[in-house]
Amino acid sequence: MNQALGKVVTAVMIDENDDYYFVQPERNGQTYRLKKTEAPQVLHIGGSVRGFVYENADHQLQMTCEHIPNIQVDHYDFGTVVNVRRDLGVFVNIGLPNKDIVVSLDDLPTLKHLWPQPGDRLLMALQVDDHDRIWGKLADDEIFRTLAAKPNRSLINKNVKATVYRLKMAGTLVLTEDYHLGFIHPSERDQEPRLGQVVKARVIGLSSHGGLNLSLKPRAYQAINDDAEQILALLTHSQTHQLALTDKSSPAEIKAVLGISKGQFKRAVGHLLKARLVNQVNGKLILLKDPNHD
Template identity: 25%
Template structure:
């Protein structure tokens, strides 16, 4: 069975004026010559993306789409009409967003986070910016501390809403984010807390003791690469710390506190310095 809006393994069975004919054994798909490998031979299998052309034919391409069916993606509007908007998929085939599926009216040249699906009536690839209709809100398999992939899709007074692992939604709080995030930004994140009704709090920093271990190693490397000194200390602003190290001030202070207890660094209001041990001590 051919999956429309996804990759398929199809066999090359013949040539026509329109292009190569590929099949899964039941249905035939046209691959235009400009997208066909030059060394293709009859009987070869091809890994192709399949979609429905405006004339109703099944079409294939070896180009890489910006998104596939059952995925969230950040796509640009290239055209609009009374029925809806058309988003660039990166393959010469635009995806349609019906007016009813637009959370806000879409404008040409703007980019939006959308979910791609196949319309049950005609099997065409369709998109929606009404994301909550496609987010799994009833259950999840996440645990606190898990590393996840985040796609930022909205901002509120509390913080930034993000799609987690292409399935769930969570929140990054403003007071724990030290960069200007925008819809469409992709970040590595971590599950900070799972609250009632499966609401998920997120962080851009590693959670727990492993976080401090990772930061200690990173800070030691930073010190060694900068002549044994970092021009950040107890009185440095959270913004300065994040701009240089991409971590929060709280995490920075925990990590340098741990290094200080091990007598590896000395800390002042505006700097952290490596402790230079005597040669006989380091040799032992």
């Protein structure tokens, strides 16, 4: 197996033509082509140069000194998915101009609709098989735990962006932009997100394992209908934060104030009561908290 592939190595120049230097890593019999426009200096026979070596899309061994990726053998970073082949896996851009790296279908979810799509992100390193093919190696749970920062309670109810890194029966594991581990229970999502998908979530608590419990569902007041929005607006802008209407009010009273039917009003108030944004006391609807400051 070619031990140099997927790594930054030092090599010696052994030959050249008009466009390329040909270099060989120390104690490695393989020859790599290095574009002269990429060399850090003019090379002569026996001169040394340091760069990243790989096999390009045309199956040529190549060194680059200009496009050295952060993702290497045993070096993890995020790469962006650029293509999907159902019979092979997903192709990830790691920064090379003429080579994308494949993450094998064997390392992807069984359900293909949960595979990463172009634009999704995967934390990965490189690995080289016995046939000198370079593959993407997804980070395991230990790598994510090593990266993770400890969250604090000030994050509760904050909005966060997070990248999905593991799909489990128990729920979805994610890493936030601030490198906090997060967990999304199936009850806190309408559909299961893809591996590598970037999601917008809300922090609903801290887990006993030192991570965040997250929800993909909107806040209760964000899920309410237009009628409830109208009632909330009236309550919010009222000096007393009260409205002389309840579900016991007559249809005519409700129609005169809100312009909606009693049935619409009762449904809207039901949403607001469930969200604990209002209460009904002594014939009045009372705002319990400002939905814009929860």
